[in-house]
Amino acid sequence: MSSVRTDSFKSADQLSEPVREALAATLLSLADNKRILGMRYGEWILGAPTLESGIACSAMAQDEWGHGRILYATLKDFGLDAGVLEHERPSEEYLSSELLDSTIEEWPDLRALNLLFDAALSVQVEALSNSSYEPIHFKTRKLLEEERFHFEHGRGWALRLSETAAGREALEAAFRNAMGPSLRWFGRSEAGFGQLLEAAGVSAGDPDFLRQAWLDRVIPVLAEAGLEELAAEFEARSEIDWSGWNADRRRGGSGGSGGPDAETLARIRGDKNRSMLMD
């Protein structure tokens, strides 16, 4: 981890080309994941187990869409058109996790996204909060403040579901399913985008550092919820399968070459009523 920054960058054009590309891809990955995660939270506004949890899903959906919007706008500094990024890309150009490709049918699976994957995104954002790329600083603050409550919501529900054997079993299955893609999302240990960003002081740590930071955050909750065996599996990183890994899109396994399904894509892009958008 780089604790002392020697250089700082006021705009993207001051970054070397490989670092600029790696940072743009990281910001786009965060934006795409948050856009779709927001939609997944939003799908549970009606249908969550209690009115309060429906309201929480609604609030988290708004937060994620807000974060996505801010991150897409940040990419203007990299010469990218936010309008094109938000509305005109095909599925295979989305840098989103395979966990988000289609609607989440079961509440425990949404809990896994909330506690595990949302926290993975936050660890990456946190690593940019003292970045040598200065324009990102003030944008991370509000975002991380809101994310504290997302994590607490994930933790609260993990504790709630783990009160019964059936709930614990459902939670364990859902968490195990999300473990691989979440661990993998930070990237490989060998040289790649994460190492470039760390070396330039843009990100506070390389993929292994961030993966460990994420584990340090989620493992205590698994232990609190009585899922010690699963916590040990997380710690051992036994579920990381790099087959099908697409480093550019930060997704792998059988979902490595996939993308958001047609319905998801139409909704996140706002296709249906685009004709209503008049200049």
Added chain:
Amino acid sequence: MGHLSGERLYEIFARQKREDRLEHIGTVSAPNPELARVYAWKTYDEATWFEMVVAPRDAFRSVNRDEVPFTLHPAETV
């Protein structure tokens, strides 16, 4: 107000400025204090609060009445 088994009612108090007094602003139903905090913050987000606190309703003790604290007038009961 009815609530699910395993859930408790939590009373929410908040103030907008340090010089304000905490005021009772509402209630949420939650299975644990962790979720009570999140639900309170996300449900009662109409102001930028300087401070918000939650406590289980059953932690309150009535000082002058026999009925349980926060009992509404019968006409207000939902």
